[in-house]
Amino acid sequence: MSRAATTRLAESAMALCLAVMAGAVFVNVVLRYGFGEGIAASEELSRLLFVWMVFIGGTAAYPAGQHxxxxxxxxxxxxxxxxxxxxxxxxxxxxxxxxxxxxxxxxxxxxxxxxxxxxxxxxxxxxxxxxxxxxxxxxxxxxxxxxxxxxxxxxxxxxxxx
Missing domain, CATH: 1.10.287 (Helix Hairpins)
Structure with a gap:
């Protein structure tokens, strides 16, 4: 796998993590303030995805010389x-x-x-x-x-x- 393909894969994985996190948090905020109830799993899912996103980004940044x-x-x-x-x-x-x-x-x-x-x-x-x-x-x-x-x-x- 080429460096460009690996970078695209890492960026796509980070974008997917961020999109799911943003969606989960947005839906949870709307439900909590609009209807008085939220989704309990939203916080746990967001935390897990954030950790993965950070370390995927850190790994992708090393060969690009961005550390x-x-x-x-x-x-x-x-x-x-x-x-x-x-x-x-x-x-x-x-x-x-x-x-x-x-x-x-x-x-x-x-x-x-x-x-x-x-x-x-x-x-x-x-x-x-x-x-x-x-x-x-x-x-x-x-x-x-x-x-x-x-x-x-x-x-x-x-x-x-x-």
């Missing part, structure tokens, strides 16, 4: 290619470490959540931390590939301070 890059700290190293390469590898290694730590914590929460269910919709509580685990695994894999390939940090950002 914080702190390029202003690296610009002085542009004239020193060996130092820039070393710091770039350090950044990729630290990103990988952060993903490992996030993935471990998220997986622990997934395992704990397998035995409990949400109050209203009765979905497994493991569905809330699962996107964090998947995001950490995906970004960690991309960071590992970047580390092994020695991918350079993109300096093409519009802002000097991010």
């Amino acid at each position: 914080m890059a702190f390029t202003s700290l690296l610009r002085p190293l542009r004239g020193k290619p060996a130092m820039l390469k070393a710091v770039t590898r350090l950044i990729h290694a630290l990103t990988l470490l952060a993903c490992v730590l996030l993935g471990q914590g998220a997986w622990q929460q997934v395992v704990v959540g397998l035995d409990s269910h949400s109050t209203v919709l009765n979905y497994p509580a493991a569905l809330l931390p699962l996107p964090a685990f998947l995001c950490a695994a995906a970004i960690g894999l991309m960071a590992l590939v970047d580390l092994l390939r020695g991918k350079a940090i993109d300096f093409g950002h519009d802002s000097e301070v991010e």
Whole structure:
């Protein structure tokens, strides 16, 4: 699957999450204020979809270089290619470490959540931390590939301070 197709798929999934969330909240507000009763599942569904949307977006943002890059700290190293390469590898290694730590914590929460269910919709509580685990695994894999390939940090950002 190409990068453009993957980006379109992620954007479509986020748009679907947002549309369902907006629809559920809108209907719940209308029912609550117009008729005095709401849909109890609306809040739970919106929370679950919001968590998934955030982590899908975070995963899609990594290969596009849209996470914080702190390029202003690296610009002085542009004239020193060996130092820039070393710091770039350090950044990729630290990103990988952060993903490992996030993935471990998220997986622990997934395992704990397998035995409990949400109050209203009765979905497994493991569905809330699962996107964090998947995001950490995906970004960690991309960071590992970047580390092994020695991918350079993109300096093409519009802002000097991010």
